[in-house]
Amino acid sequence: MLRQKLTNSILRAAIIELAREGYAGLTMEGVTRRAGVGKAALYRRWSGKEDMIIEILLESKLVIIEAPNTGSLEGDVKQYLSEAAKMLRRPLSKKILPDLYSEMTRDTRLGHTIREQVQKPKNKCVIQIVEQAISRKEMAGDANYMLAYDLLAGPLYWHMLINQETADIEFVNRLVRVITTALKVC
Amino acid sequence: MLRQKLTNSILRAAIIELAREGYAGLTMEGVTRRAGVGKAALYRRWSGKEDMIIEILLESKLVIIEAPNTGSLEGDVKQYLSEAAKMLRRPLSKKILPDLYSEMTRDTRLGHTIREQVQKPKNKCVIQIVEQAISRKEMAGDANYMLAYDLLAGPLYWHMLINQETADIEFVNRLVRVITTALKVC
DNA sequence: CAAATATGAAACGATAACGTTCCGTTTGTG
DNA sequence: CACAAACGGAACGTTATCGTTTCATATTTG
The missing domain is CATH 1.10.357.10 (Tetracycline Repressor, domain 2)
Structure with missing residues (x-):
């Protein structure tokens, strides 16, 4: 029964950390600091940063583009x-x-x-x-x-x-x- | 009076490490292991990985392309x-x-x-x-x-x-x- | 309201890389 | 050949992150 609002906050913080540090430089502790949460809140949700970033990719429509059909x-x-x-x-x-x-x-x-x-x-x-x-x-x-x-x-x-x-x-x-x-x- | 042959070996090892681990994942210790040298040999030459990789970039013609002038x-x-x-x-x-x-x-x-x-x-x-x-x-x-x-x-x-x-x-x-x-x- | 549980904060030992120092050996230079 | 210097290897303390655990507090659920 994890709190959805907190999950969203953490993911937002993770995206910002990803942009600033890159994937290789991303750390779970960095995300906890930016989100202002405890480490347990992260590890209760994901096994590590790969898990976390994959969830972001799967949920994000950031990179999906609809196929156009305009007639020309x-x-x-x-x-x-x-x-x-x-x-x-x-x-x-x-x-x-x-x-x-x-x-x-x-x-x-x-x-x-x-x-x-x-x-x-x-x-x-x-x-x-x-x-x-x-x-x-x-x-x-x-x-x-x-x-x-x-x-x-x-x-x-x-x-x-x-x-x-x-x-x-x-x-x-x-x-x-x-x-x-x-x-x-x- | 650093030995040039050794410098070359280290740089070769660094390039391979760079390809395998990426820049963020590159470590000085990793380069020493691959090159089979002591850490002092590295730190006598460069202050850290940024220094080392920059030297590789400056010396390498890997990415330089001559401007063509074929007539068309x-x-x-x-x-x-x-x-x-x-x-x-x-x-x-x-x-x-x-x-x-x-x-x-x-x-x-x-x-x-x-x-x-x-x-x-x-x-x-x-x-x-x-x-x-x-x-x-x-x-x-x-x-x-x-x-x-x-x-x-x-x-x-x-x-x-x-x-x-x-x-x-x-x-x-x-x-x-x-x-x-x-x-x-x- | 009461029980259950998720939470923040802190502490933990483990691991890994950092950059330095030492020492005994190899190398190459004069 | 002899000397100076660079070398490999090991050890060192330091720092950062990992992933876990504990505990008092806050929140949700029934």
């Missing part, structure tokens, strides 16, 4: 990139995601969870966009899905996560135009 | 992406770079060094490619450099580092063709 490739691309940019503008996401992508390369339960919960849904979304474009004859039938995925996701992530740049509407619109052009010859 | 935009793009792919294929680079990009978001001396030594040279290289293309009238005079940078670097980075995928020559060639098309409408 350019519309779909615009909606996808706009949603992605909106998510990547959040200061916590901007700090946390480079770290998660780094953890994703490791053979741990957390790495596996990130691949399944963060990356796979993103890929599904892109597949749908491409399939719709092919059925509308906006893309060739033998289009390379992986290449399309890299074109759609790569530039914005590079821009916002690696270079930690901003992306206003004007920039996203330019990106949409250019990437749509590229997808059509994909 | 497509040629430059092909050379740039081929070199980048060659570098990203190296197992150690593939493991280490996501970690460095994560550290780059932090306000530390290491973060600053990565930005200066890894990212800035890459950006300079792209600027040159774009300037050459503009002077050849292959790109518009008001092209957006940052957008060009994101297009050139983003997809391959996303492909190889985030998704840890391979990139054979065929894939790189497809990428070259599509990105060149995109750059021309940039």
